[in-house]
Amino acid sequence: MGQALHSVETYPDHTAEIVVHIIETLDEKQREELVNALESNGGITTAEFCPLRYHLMLVRYDRDLYSSQDVLDRVKSQNVDARLIGPV
Numbered sequence: 001m002g003q004a005l006h007s008v009e010t011y012p013d014h015t016a017e018i019v020v021h022i023i024e025t026l027d028e029k030q031r032e033e034l035v036n037a038l039e040s041n042g043g044i045t046t047a048e049f050c051p052l053r054y055h056l057m058l059v060r061y062d063r064d065l066y067s068s069q070d071v072l073d074r075v076k077s078q079n080v081d082a083r084l085i086g087p088v
Contacts, residue, residue, distance in 0.1 A: 015045060016063040018071060022055045023081040037078050044071065056085075 026034065031049050034057075038047040043065035050056040061071050068084055075082045 014062055014064045015060055016068070017058060017060045018068045019085040020057045020059055020072060020075055021083045021085050022057060022075075023083065026054065026080070034075070034078050034080060038071075038074060041074060044074065057082075 031054060035047045035049070038044045038059065043062045045060040045062065047057060047059045050058065057075070059071050059075075066074075072082060072084045
């Protein structure tokens with residue numbers, strides 16, 4: 001039986017993840033622009049939409065710099081209607 005080796009990313013203890021529900025329908029370009037806007041912000045490590053569930057976004061951030069509400073406010077500042085679902 002063979003074993004597959006793959007890297008496992010580790011994140012510092014001060015990193016948190018939340019799920020954000022995007023209320024409106026965004027096309028591919030709008031989703032890409034939103035991800036780029038969030039990731040260009042220091043303190044937000046990654047932002048990605050769930051495959052085949054483009055209304056759900058997983059956002060990983062530095063909880064020493066932001067609260068979950070701060071991250072939601074960043075999403076909304078991009079003129080997107082969104083709600084916080086909760087931590088992962």
